[in-house]
Amino acid sequence: xxxxxxxxxxxxxxxxxxxxxxxxxxxxxxxxxxxxxxxxxxxxxxxxxxxxxxxxxxxxxxxxxxxxxxxxxxxxxxxxxxxxxxxxxxxxxxxxxxxxxxxxxxxxxxxxxxxxxxxxxxxxxxxxxxxxxxxxxxxxxxxxxxxxxxxxxxxxxxxxxxxxxxxxxxxxxxxxxxxxxxxxxxxxxxxxxxxxxxxxxxxxxxxxxxxxxxxxxxxxxxxxx
Amino acid sequence: xxxxxxxxxxxxxxxxxxxxxxxxxxxxxxxxxxxxxxxxxxxxxxxxxxxxxxxxxxxxxxxxxxxxxxxxxxxxxxxxxxxxxxxxxxxxxxxxxxxxxxxxxxxxxxxxxxxxxxxxxxxxxxxxxxxxxxxxxxxxxxxxxxxxxxxxxxxxxxxxxxxxxxxxxxxxxxxxxxxxxxxxxxxxxxxxxxxxxxxxxxxxxxxxxxxxxxxxxxxxxxxxxxxxxxxxxxxxxxxxxxxxxxxxxxxxxx
Numbered sequence: 001x002x003x004x005x006x007x008x009x010x011x012x013x014x015x016x017x018x019x020x021x022x023x024x025x026x027x028x029x030x031x032x033x034x035x036x037x038x039x040x041x042x043x044x045x046x047x048x049x050x051x052x053x054x055x056x057x058x059x060x061x062x063x064x065x066x067x068x069x070x071x072x073x074x075x076x077x078x079x080x081x082x083x084x085x086x087x088x089x090x091x092x093x094x095x096x097x098x099x100x101x102x103x104x105x106x107x108x109x110x111x112x113x114x115x116x117x118x119x120x121x122x123x124x125x126x127x128x129x130x131x132x133x134x135x136x137x138x139x140x141x142x143x144x145x146x147x148x149x150x151x152x153x154x155x156x157x158x159x160x161x162x163x164x165x166x167x168x169x170x171x172x173x174x175x176x177x178x179x180x181x182x183x184x185x186x187x188x189x190x191x192x193x194x195x196x197x198x199x200x201x202x203x204x205x206x207x208x209x210x211x212x213x214x215x216x217x218x219x220x221x222x223x224x225x
Numbered sequence: 226x227x228x229x230x231x232x233x234x235x236x237x238x239x240x241x242x243x244x245x246x247x248x249x250x251x252x253x254x255x256x257x258x259x260x261x262x263x264x265x266x267x268x269x270x271x272x273x274x275x276x277x278x279x280x281x282x283x284x285x286x287x288x289x290x291x292x293x294x295x296x297x298x299x300x301x302x303x304x305x306x307x308x309x310x311x312x313x314x315x316x317x318x319x320x321x322x323x324x325x326x327x328x329x330x331x332x333x334x335x336x337x338x339x340x341x342x343x344x345x346x347x348x349x350x351x352x353x354x355x356x357x358x359x360x361x362x363x364x365x366x367x368x369x370x371x372x373x374x375x376x377x378x379x380x381x382x383x384x385x386x387x388x389x390x391x392x393x394x395x396x397x398x399x400x401x402x403x404x405x406x407x408x409x410x411x412x413x414x415x416x417x418x419x420x421x422x423x424x425x426x427x428x429x430x431x432x433x434x435x436x437x438x439x440x441x442x443x444x445x446x447x448x449x450x451x452x453x454x455x456x457x458x459x460x461x462x463x464x465x466x467x468x469x470x471x472x473x474x475x476x477x478x479x
Contacts, residue, residue, distance in 0.1 A: 033263060097262055098256075098259060098260040099260040099261060102260075202241075208246055223295045
């Protein structure tokens, strides 16, 4: 439960928003994108999406006086990264024309990419500060176990052949386990790097389109009244 | 420790931003800014060709036909009236529906578009509609005889912007035939000449049917006497409620 806390909280928020939206739709009708409620959905949703991107990026690079753990900031990133796009989706009023429609699609793509990234990310063991455990650290542990396996059995109360056999068996199992972990870590880190090089540009494309959309809405619907 | 730049300031992100900006500009140029349209324009050719087009749908890729450039100083309402000239005439004369209802907020207070090819161009908000500005208040038409509230289509059977007095007659004749028959004979079927929905009977009301007496006489605006004196329901004035003794039309009380 604690592992999926941000997802559960996001789900609760999405259900609550859906109930409110459904109630409003029943009572008044589908809120138009350009109406008070529709605009509020779009503006709050966009601010949450902007916060999703900016706050986490800044925290990742806060070297001198970091506030809060990376894990907490990532959880916030995931929570706002789900709730914000959901509000923006409701802002669309089920109309997906032109740039606004492409923007909704792009939002869905970035959120889907975020979900994939979260699962790759959790496959990589991390310390509380979110730093990836260095492969060298695992290598040191591996070497220690190897050294133990090659050392002659001189201590212990059991008969030498039995003790040596058990230690060899245990060490072999530990070796296989460590090698498997290292291979998984290398694979996950490589995958995470690839994912990162995709997630950031598509996020950037999303924000460029969003700013153009906002500019066009202000120009056509506010300035030109 | 090497300090990485913000994600949005990396080379890949900046190149992506540049490419996406170019793509959006190209799409805007190719569609005549149509990519910014929030929805299809109305395609119903209701009023015949105006401004060279049969319906707004023909302006789908000509945004500037309705949306003037911000620096031009023109408002959208100016461009509406450039084609819908009859509405401009109504507003200028203060007559007709638009003359009475023209909002300071421009056409957009009541009209919109981009809601689909078949969608209405008029925003229906019956509860907020200032019906008294049409010359007929709905103060006495809130609840129907059979229960429930009046809907627009109860009275405006053919169109929301037209009204036939026959609608009044068919309903009121059925409600009170004893009174309505002589009333109709006396005043004719042009109900709105006298009735404005709050029974002030309008400026054209001939007050001789209800002679004002006492202090009321001073405040009244008496029109020339009618040859046939009748009460409000068309009955001869003699059958109306007698005036209080001692008071005659034109007399004053102190």
